[in-house]
Amino acid sequence: MTGTKKIAWADEIALPRGFRASGVAAGLKKDSRKDMALIVSDRPAAVAATFTTNQVQAATVKLCRARLACRTGRGVIVNSGNANACTGAQGLKDAERMAQLTGELAGIPPEQVFVSSTGRIGVQLPMDKIEAGIRAAVPALSAEGGTDASLAIMTTDTRPKRVTARLDVDGKPVILSALAKGSGMIEPNMATMLAYILTDAAVEAGALQSCLSAAVEQSFNRITVDGDRSTNDTVLFFANGAAGNRPLDAAHPDWKTFEHAVRELTLKLALKMVEDGEGVSKVVTVRVLGAKTAQDAEWAARSVANSLLVKTSWAGEYPNWGRVMDALGYSRARVEEDKVDITYDQLPACRGGLYAGTTIDDLKRIVRQKAFTLTIHLNLGAGETVVYTCNCTEEYVRINM
Amino acid sequence: MTGTKKIAWADEIALPRGFRASGVAAGLKKDSRKDMALIVSDRPAAVAATFTTNQVQAATVKLCRARLACRTGRGVIVNSGNANACTGAQGLKDAERMAQLTGELAGIPPEQVFVSSTGRIGVQLPMDKIEAGIRAAVPALSAEGGTDASLAIMTTDTRPKRVTARLDVDGKPVILSALAKGSGMIEPNMATMLAYILTDAAVEAGALQSCLSAAVEQSFNRITVDGDRSTNDTVLFFANGAAGNRPLDAAHPDWKTFEHAVRELTLKLALKMVEDGEGVSKVVTVRVLGAKTAQDAEWAARSVANSLLVKTSWAGEYPNWGRVMDALGYSRARVEEDKVDITYDQLPACRGGLYAGTTIDDLKRIVRQKAFTLTIHLNLGAGETVVYTCNCTEEYVRINM
Numbered sequence: 133m134t135g136t137k138k139i140a141w142a143d144e145i146a147l148p149r150g151f152r153a154s155g156v157a158a159g160l161k162k163d164s165r166k167d168m169a170l171i172v173s174d175r176p177a178a179v180a181a182t183f184t185t186n187q188v189q190a191a192t193v194k195l196c197r198a199r200l201a202c203r204t205g206r207g208v209i210v211n212s213g214n215a216n217a218c219t220g221a222q223g224l225k226d227a228e229r230m231a232q233l234t235g236e237l238a239g240i241p242p243e244q245v246f247v248s249s250t251g252r253i254g255v256q257l258p259m260d261k262i263e264a265g266i267r268a269a270v271p272a273l274s275a276e277g278g279t280d281a282s283l284a285i286m287t288t289d290t291r292p293k294r295v296t297a298r299l300d301v302d303g304k305p306v307i308l309s310a311l312a313k314g315s316g317m318i319e320p321n322m323a324t325m326l327a328y329i330l331t332d333a334a335v336e337a338g339a340l341q342s343c344l345s346a347a348v349e350q351s352f353n354r355i356t357v358d359g360d361r362s363t364n365d366t367v368l369f370f371a372n373g374a375a376g377n378r379p380l381d382a383a384h385p386d387w388k389t390f391e392h393a394v395r396e397l398t399l400k401l402a403l404k405m406v407e408d409g410e411g412v413s414k415v416v417t418v419r420v421l422g423a424k425t426a427q428d429a430e431w432a433a434r435s436v437a438n439s440l441l442v443k444t445s446w447a448g449e450y451p452n453w454g455r456v457m458d459a460l461g462y463s464r465a466r467v468e469e470d471k472v473d474i475t476y477d478q479l480p481a482c483r484g485g486l487y488a489g490t491t492i493d494d495l496k497r498i499v500r501q502k503a504f505t506l507t508i509h510l511n512l513g514a515g516e517t518v519v520y521t522c523n524c525t526e527e528y529v530r531i532n533m
Numbered sequence: 534m535t536g537t538k539k540i541a542w543a544d545e546i547a548l549p550r551g552f553r554a555s556g557v558a559a560g561l562k563k564d565s566r567k568d569m570a571l572i573v574s575d576r577p578a579a580v581a582a583t584f585t586t587n588q589v590q591a592a593t594v595k596l597c598r599a600r601l602a603c604r605t606g607r608g609v610i611v612n613s614g615n616a617n618a619c620t621g622a623q624g625l626k627d628a629e630r631m632a633q634l635t636g637e638l639a640g641i642p643p644e645q646v647f648v649s650s651t652g653r654i655g656v657q658l659p660m661d662k663i664e665a666g667i668r669a670a671v672p673a674l675s676a677e678g679g680t681d682a683s684l685a686i687m688t689t690d691t692r693p694k695r696v697t698a699r700l701d702v703d704g705k706p707v708i709l710s711a712l713a714k715g716s717g718m719i720e721p722n723m724a725t726m727l728a729y730i731l732t733d734a735a736v737e738a739g740a741l742q743s744c745l746s747a748a749v750e751q752s753f754n755r756i757t758v759d760g761d762r763s764t765n766d767t768v769l770f771f772a773n774g775a776a777g778n779r780p781l782d783a784a785h786p787d788w789k790t791f792e793h794a795v796r797e798l799t800l801k802l803a804l805k806m807v808e809d810g811e812g813v814s815k816v817v818t819v820r821v822l823g824a825k826t827a828q829d830a831e832w833a834a835r836s837v838a839n840s841l842l843v844k845t846s847w848a849g850e851y852p853n854w855g856r857v858m859d860a861l862g863y864s865r866a867r868v869e870e871d872k873v874d875i876t877y878d879q880l881p882a883c884r885g886g887l888y889a890g891t892t893i894d895d896l897k898r899i900v901r902q903k904a905f906t907l908t909i910h911l912n913l914g915a916g917e918t919v920v921y922t923c924n925c926t927e928e929y930v931r932i933n934m
Contacts, residue, residue, distance in 0.1 A: 188862030188870045188886075218858050220871065220887045253855025254888045363859050440841065440925075441933055448934030454654025457619050458764050461589030469589045470621065485589075486621045487655045524841075526927040532842055533849030 145278030148332035150374035154272035155280030158265025160213030166284035172207035177372035184365035191223035314405030334373030351398035357409035411527030423515030435463030443524035451495035546679030549733035551775035555673035556681030559666025561614030567685035569666035573608035578773035585766035592624030715806030735774030752799035758810035812928030824916030836864030844925035852896035
């Protein structure tokens with residue numbers, strides 16, 4: 133683990149130099165909770181991003197994709213309470229208006245303002261409230277405003293998700309700080325995952341993107357709460373260079389440390405999302421080993437991690453390896469029943485496709501924990517992967533009814 | 534609808550001539566409910582079958598697959614309470630023993646006795662109870678025993694599933710009668726679907742199989758309760774010829790009537806399974822039109838029909854077309870957001886990817902019904918399909934915890 137000793141972690145927001153943020157209540161949510169967040173860099177920042185792969189994409193995602201071509205950004209305006217998805221030409225116009233007004237009021241180029249929305253699908257944005265929110269958010273910007281921003285992006289999240297890493301680059305102190313919202317719901321509508329990562333390190337834009345893409349693949353892309361992929365998922369990474377280091381890229385001696393920090397940071401955020409998933413009381417690491425191919429490992433892990441029968445059995449704190457076998461069997465992965473080994477943490481539940489003899493009480497002790505690891509060895513090859521999932525409870529259904 | 538006028542339907546079992554059945558309690562279930570069923574034909578019957586496509590298959594499925602090669606059968610012995618799945622060589626031996634003992638006691642060739650199990654996975658069969666059950670089931674066989682048999686195959690089904698069709702073939706009265714169990718659970722374990730169709734018509738074995746396969750594709754293969762495919766799913770179709778008709782095949786003048794009756798019968802059974810799905814209070818017909826290909830239609834329909842967020846929204850009786858759009862967007866089907874039309878029964882919810890303007894109250898009136906149709910037009914081609922699904926309630930989670 134190269135460089136890990138040099139990184140200090142905290143579950144908080146600490147805006148890196150040159151960033152200001154705010155969070156205000158614009159009346160988009162039914163109660164008076166904060167629902168609009170603004171983050172601004174006082175100088176142009178390199179920007180990297182990843183977005184949902186859903187074919188149906190929110191207007192804000194379309195706008196961000198277009199903005200990303202220039203690889204430079206000055207900030208992002210976010211609203212919760214309305215997803216601005218399935219809103220057509222009007223939705224795009226509204227997203228552009230959000231950027232325009234934010235830019236004008238904050239004194240930054242509107243084409244460098246990114247936009248995110250999360251909440252209900254298929255309803256046009258109430259632009260009067262949105263505009264009033266922007267007018268309130270701009271003067272509220274401050275170096276301490278990260279906490280407010282992290283609250284304003286929440287929907288049914290029960291707690292804000294924040295992580296800060298402190299490390300040195302070129303001997304200069306650098307901060308990586310991030311805020312995110314998890315798989316939450318607003319109104320009877322769908323989940324969205326948003327994350328914003330800020331750093332004062334100088335990072336070459338291409339390197340920033342490849343670093344982010346690799347980190348997202350190993351973190352946000354490895355979690356699942358209900359298998360439903362949102363129209364709005366967005367991760368934005370701003371690096372404004374205020375730390376004064378030589379721009380980081382793959383050739384920089386501190387690149388590995390930085391890359392490691394980003395990877396850890398995204399994984400920490402991703403796990404916070406699963407932990408705070410709707411109705412979730414357990415986080416389960418599903419590890420697949422010995423798959424015929426890497427793709428097979430992926431298919432097998434996702435089939436188990438999204439099986440409603442597996443997830444409800446965990447809600448009942450029952451170590452139901454039979455349902456795991458079933459989910460493996462109907463996955464697209466190659467599975468040979470008599471080669472499958474399944475363990476809960478260190479205890480074998482199934483060996484060669486048969487009950488391994490560990491007492492159910494011993495297995496129950498594992499499943500009763502708030503977190504455990506299910507390891508599946510297919511014994512067919514070298515493909516492996518890991519996916520983070522959760523139990524599915526009655527509370528999940530209640531929230532989403 | 535060729536021949537439909539000639540078919541009389543009833544929600545009951547009426548064993549066709551030459552069939553006897555029984556259902557007994559062997560102590561496999563915790564209470565004293567019936568848990569073993571036996572069906573026997575007094576003469577060799579042509580047999581057709583379809584089985585789960587899961588790579589992990591119960592011992593009984595493996596045995597039935599092997600038996601099917603001869604296309605001739607004399608009956609089936611069934612137990613509920615234990616799936617005999619993930620039980621290895623011992624499981625196969627036990628399944629063979631069930632056929633052997635049944636054959637010996639009933640005076641029929643053991644290699645013509647089929648075997649089914651449903652219930653808990655990964656636990657060896659309690660063969661002492663099974664053998665005692667068979668010894669009780671054989672003398673209990675009677676022409677009126679179909680009702681007992683239909684009760685004995687239930688697990689968490691709240692009601693038995695039975696359908697009988699009466700029709701004429703070659704001017705002779707023919708009965709098609711079927712019993713089935715749906716997506717029920719036993720112990721904290723997985724769902725299985727079993728169905729047995731009996732007829733006294735003489736049917737050429739190849740024609741029987743092609744007729745069954747086509748019917749299953751349009752019925753049992755079109756329903757989904759939770760997207761989890763069992764290790765034990767089995768449909769067995771026995772045609773014993775006791776009616777004395779000329780054997781049916783595609784060239785027979787009454788073939789279309791018979792084929793239609795089988796198709797209708799399997800669809801009726803399939804819908805009974807969804808209606809009685811765990812925790813289910815609504816049956817939803819998901820119809821996809823205008824997909825680029827037939828495969829695309831299938832992917833789109835299944836993505837919507839299995840989306841937990843769509844199914845929980847129906848539990849809340851909310852016409853959430855945004856979640857439908859989302860599930861379409863992440864399906865493997867080609868989707869162009871601005872071409873999608875969605876209607877609930879006759880009311881448009883979404884036109885060209887946008888809210889169609891129908892009041893939410895009007896849409897809610899549709900979703901409040903016990904059954905409704907969601908029609909999705911992708912407007913990209915001629916691919917179409919239909920899938921029958923249900924809502925996902927807190928009760929579903931409770932049953933499966």
